[in-house]
Amino acid sequence: MHKIIRTIIAPLGIILALLSFIYGAFLPFRKSQLFIQAMRQAGQSTSVAAYVDTFNQALDFYSPVGQAEDIRFLENQIGSIIAQKPPQQVADALIAYADSVSRVIKSGNHSSNYVQEIAILGSIHATNFRNYKEKKDYDVALALFQKGLTLSPNRPQFLYGLFQLYTSAEEVDNARAIGQEILSIWPNDQRIQEMVRALSSKQ
Numbered sequence: 001m002h003k004i005i006r007t008i009i010a011p012l013g014i015i016l017a018l019l020s021f022i023y024g025a026f027l028p029f030r031k032s033q034l035f036i037q038a039m040r041q042a043g044q045s046t047s048v049a050a051y052v053d054t055f056n057q058a059l060d061f062y063s064p065v066g067q068a069e070d071i072r073f074l075e076n077q078i079g080s081i082i083a084q085k086p087p088q089q090v091a092d093a094l095i096a097y098a099d100s101v102s103r104v105i106k107s108g109n110h111s112s113n114y115v116q117e118i119a120i121l122g123s124i125h126a127t128n129f130r131n132y133k134e135k136k137d138y139d140v141a142l143a144l145f146q147k148g149l150t151l152s153p154n155r156p157q158f159l160y161g162l163f164q165l166y167t168s169a170e171e172v173d174n175a176r177a178i179g180q181e182i183l184s185i186w187p188n189d190q191r192i193q194e195m196v197r198a199l200s201s202k203q
Contacts, residue, residue, distance in 0.1 A: 034058035
């Protein structure tokens with residue numbers, strides 16, 4: 001009887017060890033390899049479609065870990081591109097891609113990086129609004145910053161993001177109110193002090 005049990009358990013142990021290696025080491029390692037390759041190849045992309053295809057190869061590869069980090073790195077890279085003010089058509093296409101892969105847009109996802117991703121995606125839309133003044137970007141950025149504040153009150157990224165967004169939209173009263181809220185938490189921020197004084201002079 002013991003021999004039969006050992007005969008059954010030994011192969012199961014080998015299978016479990018193999019599965020542990022595949023899911024715990026091989027798949028995450030391979031996914032990270034694909035993403036690093038995508039980062040290197042992205043600069044050679046001649047169109048947004050090529051850029052998207054490059055990163056989709058990494059994002060579509062299954063791994064039990066790594067997806068959240070890859071998405072965050074990708075969104076940061078897209079944010080850097082948007083900050084350089086590319087042609088609006090290119091910017092809009094890249095932002096649409098960031099929205100499509102973002103876990104923020106999907107309901108019910110509250111992983112450890114969730115609030116940080118809200119800040120990143122909100123900043124991308126806020127930057128594009130600053131560049132091209134499209135109301136759709138303003139609306140998305142505003143909703144994300146407000147959502148972020150609800151989940152993480154007094155988080156600097158959301159308060160400063162709202163302040164810059166309202167300033168870009170020339171919403172003087174809202175910008176001044178947020179500026180004063182920032183100063184109530186960080187009273188030594190001289191840049192915000194000067195900007196709030198400037199906004200107050202517009203009354």
